[in-house]
Amino acid sequence: MNSKLARGLLLSAAVLSLAGAAQAQDVTLTIESWRNDDLSIWQDKIIPAFEAANPGIKVNFAPSAPAEYNAVLNSKLEAGSAGDLITCRPFDASLALYDKGYLASLAELEGMKNFSDVAKSAWITDDGENPFCVPMASVIHGFIYNKDAFEELGLSVPETEDEFFAVLEKIKEDGTYIPMAMGTNDQWEAATMGYQNIGPNYWKGEEGRKALISGEQTLTDAAWVEPYKTLARWKDYLGDGFEAQTYPDSQNLFTLGRAAIYPAGSWEISGFNTQADFEMGAFPPPVKEAGDTCYISDHTDIAIGMNANTEHPEEAKTFLNWVASPEFASLYANALPGFFPLSEEPVELEDPLAQEFISWREKCESTIRSTYQILSRGTPNLENETWNASANVIRGSETPEDAAKRLQDGLTSWYEPQKN
Template sequence: MKGILLTASLLALGAGLAQAQKTTLTIESWRNDDIKIWRDVIIPAFEKQHPDIHVVFAPSAPTEYNAVLAAKIKAGTAGDLITCRPFDQSLELYKAKQLTNLNSLPGIKNFDTVSKAAWSTDDGKTTFCVPMASVIHGFLYNKKAFSDLGLSVPKTEAAFLAALDKIKQNGKYVPLVMGTKDQWESATMGYQNIGPTAWSGETGRKGLISGKAQYNKGGFLTAFTSLAKWKPYLAPGYQALAYPDAQNLFSQGRGAVYPSGSWDIGTFRQMNPDMELGAFAPYSINGQKCVISDQPDIAMGINAASKNQESAKTFLNWVASDVFASLYANALPGFFPLANVKYTLKDPVAQEFLNWRNQCGKSFRSSYQILSRNANPNNENDLWNASSQLLNGSLSAQAAADMVQKNLASWYGPQKGK
């Protein structure tokens, strides 16, 4: 009996020591809509490979995240891992020495320059968050409508407009489902969707930053001109159509084409599980090769004050792996890991979006890096305003482009006088 008790005591002691040696990592995040995915899918997979590390996912409300995180960092109570929003908000954390430099992290080699840009210094020399996922711009379409009218997926602007003409003449479906009431869709799902092809992706985007390119010339003006051609195909009363209204209209099968992004895949799967969805990439303009907006959305860095730096690095190296990529992409269809690793998707529409990375060039929204640092005028807001006014018919393509360019040149050094 004494031997049994001694053995039991030793086992209990061993278990206690093992528990004591286990490191706990806490993740700060604004994404509180995917708690179940993290707790039931992602974290268990990591802990199975790394039983010595326990991970806790502790998100805040999206609108409160910045303030909550700042307060926690100041109080010294922030988690070990910080979920990073793209561009300036995370850059400011790094500049304040609140995020760790990740240049030496082995997993960072799995990401190209475009993927890292949203979480790197302006000169691109230092990366401080591991990119987790992006969303990709393109077009969703109603397969039934295309089948009814004998339409094929358009690959050029001419084919796109010809298809919309045929849909309009038939009268059964709204050719192009998008409203201008909320303004942002006009720019985000319109201008920034077809634009990267027109301005040659990174060449044009970086040209705006350096001052070599302008919004009212070349490809940026072409994008406004091409967007203006959508106006005759929008739904009656589109000026009063808000984003949720457009989603409802399309999910009911009443529309043919929905300018969008991969983030809407999950929404339509929930709204109408029986809908036959398809997707096609931004069409070619003037014979140029397609370029997609592979918009950086979410990343993860290490709290510089964390006492668990090595365990946090272990987790981030795993985030940069193919195992994480497959888990995350399949759990959240339409959100695509940015690591250069191979993974396949169960959702065929999400897979179609992902395929474009191999078929097209890639860039991201022109206004997101550096150019929207001014409060008023603000480049992002100007694009919303100009794009919606263009579609409403109150501005011509040239006038819209001139307005955006004038406001950018009013404060941004490299564009002054241009």
């Protein structure tokens, strides 16, 4: 064989070898998310479990800052540079992505059968035909309290509103602790951990929420104004300077042991477990009168969908089916206590505070935040306006009645069922 032919054969063999290696290379899926505080959990627990079960598929978790996520994600999707998997916020923000063709329909995804209609409701088209994200978890609202402080002051966990304010008064009179850690600087927490936390007990959860969507109830009805009246009473128990207090300030006041009660979402559990050196407990929003049905905001919070333009649709579906599995539900719920699985398979929770929150599902009626479905699609945006109204009412710069009327006027201006 002449040397020229030999060199040609060697070159051909090398090219074939390289092609084979490229073909055998792992596919890497990138996940877009706003949960940058979860990065280590994804890298250390969730991704290794998936990769061990699915050789040939690698996963890269690439979060953005929470406040910037929507803008960053939209820019990437428009530019065609977004990841293969998209972490989905509930309801309209994600529905808009589906309507624009950025999220794929998951109607045929095998794993979707593991979820109830309620679980899927935050990530499905209005006609109920096309789910577009696999539900991952909900968060539950209530109050986290310092057990040491309660024991020290001889306090019992309040079950009614009168008991709740009596507890706050006793803490205030003693003076050792700020009764409740919450500020109004960032506004959203006044609505999320204030109005949406206690409100369902007034508007009867899903009954009131659906009546608002249908136009049978208005925001100026007593059931929607009364929670603001209760919030206005919180002012006396939030400590000096609460108006300028940010969300991280409130977290620090509580975990450093300076405040006795924290109006909470269950998403705080893992962070608080790390930072607080005292035992914590939790109680649901107190009812108006003893014996009343209790309602909790058990809010569909986070899901994951597929970029409609991914170059790896089959691998992305493999990952989404795994997210829909009991294995993922158990892994996620215990890695992130306070994020509760939405799949129909029961999951054993290890964290005692998470167990306390989820136990309320057995005795209270569950609902979701009233502003999230349909009612924040127009301008003014009811969700954002509720932030502002809740903060104003607590600060005392707007009366409950004026806040409710302003929100109702805004909703009536664009939402047809409320115009009748």
